[in-house]
Amino acid sequence: MDCQKTREKINRYIDGELDAGQAEAVELHLDACPDCRAACLRSSAASRTVRAKSPGGSTGSSPSTAPATSP
Numbered sequence: 001m002d003c004q005k006t007r008e009k010i011n012r013y014i015d016g017e018l019d020a021g022q023a024e025a026v027e028l029h030l031d032a033c034p035d036c037r038a039a040c041l042r043s044s045a046a047s048r049t050v051r052a053k054s055p056g057g058s059t060g061s062s063p064s065t066a067p068a069t070s071p
């Protein structure tokens with residue numbers, strides 16, 4: 001996939017509207033193309049709040065209370 005087609009798909013990729021194969025193709029290109037990766041990051045930041053990449057789950061574990069019991 002070239003840069004132009006990737007850029008065209010970036011918005012849909014961010015919104016999760018691409019098929020698995022298309023999303024994979026975009027990811028492969030983003031992995032190899034810093035320019036498109038930067039464009040993707042900008043678009044994702046502009047479109048909606050970027051989901052933090054949390055591989056586990058989004059069930060609340062807020063590290064708000066840090067243990068301050070170090071000597």
Ligand SMILES: [Zn+2]
Pocket residue numbers: 002003004006029033035036
């Ligand atoms: Zn590119």
